[in-house]
Structures are given as C-alpha cells and as structure tokens.
Amino acid sequence: MPFYQYFNGEILPIDSPVFKTNDLGLLRGFGLFDYFRTYNGVPFRWDDYWQRFENSARLLKLILPVSQQETEKVLADLHALSGEQEVAFRFVLTGGYAPDSVNVVQPNFLIRTEALPQDNPAGRLKGIKVLPYDYVRDLPEVKTTNYVHMVLMADELRRQQASDLLFHKEGEISELTRSNIFIFQGDKLITSDRNILKGITRKVVMELAKPHFEVEIRPVMYKEVIMADEVFTTSTTKWVMPVVQIGDLPVGNGEAGKRTLFLQQLFEKLVADWGK
Amino acid sequence: MPFYQYFNGEILPIDSPVFKTNDLGLLRGFGLFDYFRTYNGVPFRWDDYWQRFENSARLLKLILPVSQQETEKVLADLHALSGEQEVAFRFVLTGGYAPDSVNVVQPNFLIRTEALPQDNPAGRLKGIKVLPYDYVRDLPEVKTTNYVHMVLMADELRRQQASDLLFHKEGEISELTRSNIFIFQGDKLITSDRNILKGITRKVVMELAKPHFEVEIRPVMYKEVIMADEVFTTSTTKWVMPVVQIGDLPVGNGEAGKRTLFLQQLFEKLVADWGK
Incomplete structure (x- = not known):
C-alpha cells in the first residue's frame, strides 16, 4: 500500500516530513480537518463533506487554496497511487507558517490517504459502552483539530472497556468525541442540533429514518439519554x-435496540450499493 | 542569523520541514509548549521554566524524552549556532506520531531558536488596550498549544487597536491570551490563581512586589478590574x-499607574543585571 499525501500542490510519500515547525496548526492548534472514505471506490457524499470542510474554513477565516474541482482531481490521483479499492482521506487545513506565531499569512493544505479502519460487523450488533464526560467542545460547529480530551482519556477508556466519551454540560448532552448521538423514545427519534459538529452520517441517517419514524431535532438532556429506549x-x-451502556448504566435492557438495528441495516445497504 | 532547531535528538536548520503528518499535535491539537529567553546571554529563570514545562507534560501524561541537564546542553549548542547574544527558545512537545491518530506512542520534542521580539520601551510606558472576551481556557494549568481564539481574533484586535484579549467567564477574569493580569486597589496588589497558566514573570513580579505592597492571591471579578486603580x-x-483601557473604558485616568511603573522598573533592573 504505497500511500501518498498532497501538501500545498505537491504529491509526496505519506511518510515524508512536510511541516516546517512554525505552522500555526502545530504551534497554536489553529487548524481544522475533515475525514471521509470511499465505498465501491467512490467517495461517499463528497459534496456534503466538501461543504462542511468549506464551512469550517470559513468559520476560522481561512481561505481555501484550491477549489472543489481541483481537489477532486487530487483525490483521484491519490486514490490511483494507493492501488487500493477503498481508501479514507483526511483533509487538514492549518493557519500556515507564521513568522510571528500569531497572524495567518497563507494556510497549509494537506490531504492524507489512509487505510480504512478495520470493519467490525459483530461489534456493530453488540454495541458500545460510553463514559459520560463533563465538557462541551469549543467552537463545536468547526471541525477543529482540538481533541485534547479524547487523547487524554484514551487510557481511561481502555481501562473501563469503553469506546468513547459522551459530552454533557449543565444537564444537556451534545456529542461523542467524534460522532453524533441519537435516542429513541418509542418510535420517536431525537437528536440535538446544539453544540455539535453536524455529521454527514447523521444527515444521511435522518434521511433514511424519515419515512419510518418521527424525527425530532432539539436539545437533548442527559437524563433523556439515560432513560431512552x-x-x-x-x-x-x-x-x-x-x-448499550453509559457509565455503569445499561441502555434499555443493555442490548442493541431493534429500531437502531433497522436503521443500521438501511445504512449498510446504502453504502453497499454506493456508486453502483 | 542562522537559527537552528532541535528535533528528537537532531540539530537541523530552522526552516527544515521536520514533522510528518500523523503527529498528534497537528492532527489532534495534543501538544504543549513553553517559551523563554536569555538576558546577557543567560536563560532567564531556567529552572522555573523547565519545571513548568515538566508540569504541563505530566498533566497531558506525556513522558519527556530528555532530562533537564541534557536539554541544557542542547540550548547551549543552539545558542552558540545562532551567533546571537540574545535568543528566545520555544519548546514544543506533542503526542508524537500515532498510527491510529488517537493513542500516544512516543512524544515528539522540538526546540526552536527564535529571534527576540522587538523591544518597545515607549510602549511599556504608554500601556495597552485589551478587549474583554467571554472565555476560559480549557486545561488552563497546561500550556497547551490551543490558541484558536487568539489567532481568530487577531484581525479584530488590530481593527480596534487593541493588543490582547482579557478572558472572563461568569463575572470572573482569568488571564490574557498569553499573559497574567494584576490589579492595584490602592497599595494592595491582587492577582488570581484560578483558571490561569502560572506565569514565570508573574512569579518574579510577586517576589519583587512583596517588600513594597500587600499581595493578595485570590479569584478576581471582572468588575474589580474595571474599577481598579x-x-x-x-x-x-x-x-x-x-x-490602560479595557474595551471602551479607561483604567483609572487612562494612563500607566505609578505603582505599575515602579514594578516595571524593578523588573527591568532585574533582567538588565541577569547573569552578571
């Protein structure tokens, strides 16, 4: 798998050191990213991911150095070079090199080609445990690179055999470290639109759910998550x-719910047929 | 000025690209830094800065790859290579290269040699304007690389001819983006010890102030700053x-206060004689 990366107009081997050390992403955490993948060799919901990337950049006042169309060509090149049927792409846009370590001059734009994470269909049937965590992301609408708490808590998650953190603040939940959260109350599907990064999978799942369930978009309280079906x-x-578990508490009877598994099947069918 | 940098055991020209792109500092904002300088060619309060750096690393659960003594030798080498009498050093410690972009394997340790910022003695007599900003730093005791708000607000600061942001939250102030804050109520000097990075200059100034003023360390309210002498x-x-100005409001009569200028002189004398 000879993966490559794109950096400011050049294509380079994935292991090349490319960042000089006065980059604002590195020195000041001033950066954003996005991450998506292919199914059947075709980038999934590419327009949606690009739009979100553009939106993050706009909110951090960074000007994208390339257009969507130019980027599409780069993706095709990186994909071809990988020799793989399926790949993931990670976009990283930083504040670029700053002589004074404060002011943005010209952003740095990186695209990494990455191997897909191992698929785990059995895990998807079994479900995961999450730990409640008192926190709300700063600038939640921007996919910034700030994931300090996730990295800091990685050991503790392993120790407690949990997969992720559930962020809550003043009784209201927002999201997991890198994913959105939904609850079912009976046949009503509820998800928050406050203090979250609006996921593309979240959007797709809402589209899939609408013909089958009432979908309610509103702030969600921590207590509601604990009490959800x-x-x-x-x-x-x-x-x-x-x-299936939040801290020490099981969700419902502690097993994956039937409505959840139904939506899971709809999603799996969608991606299995993607691009065909 | 042929400045050099140290990266994981190697000395390299300051402009070399050294960071590979799966560094957790870059991808996840999982990094910390410190910054100090020489006076008369001697690093100022080196033990204090090293201790703070060690403390930040400990709080992010990162193991320092080198000892204080080894680092001292690196500083001497970088200083000699620079050919300059005075330099600043920037330490950056990140979570290192992570195959899964989550778990720390081995931190990356960078030391940059940097030119001193231009000294501006007239500006120190005149004082600065700051803008109040509703924010409190996440993990304030750690000198993390997260300065997103500072970079984001750089334009606005320029537009309003202000030099910095004054962070406050729920009526209580904490710090400026990269500096501590003190107020005088008459001859009483007050500074907060909550939600701040404990500055070395802050510590030195408290030492200098103690023979001359009552020093009170406690939470400070935004209103107290507005009303301070x-x-x-x-x-x-x-x-x-x-x-001398906070948003639209002047501090006192809008000029640098005499007690402040007295402490300023004590500090300037201390650094002028440093290492002699």
Missing part, C-alpha cells in the same frame, strides 16, 4: 453504532 | 505592561 451514535467510521 | 499584565515578552 434506544441510543445510538453515527460517524464515518462507526456507521450506525448502538450505545 | 491600576491594571497590568505580565509575560516573558510583555514584562510588566500597563493595561
């Missing part, structure tokens, strides 16, 4: 993933 | 800098 989380890598 | 901020680059 079913809970699941959505992301590019997790797809539709049942949440 | 004098306000100043301290940092490695700002020294003792009068704050």
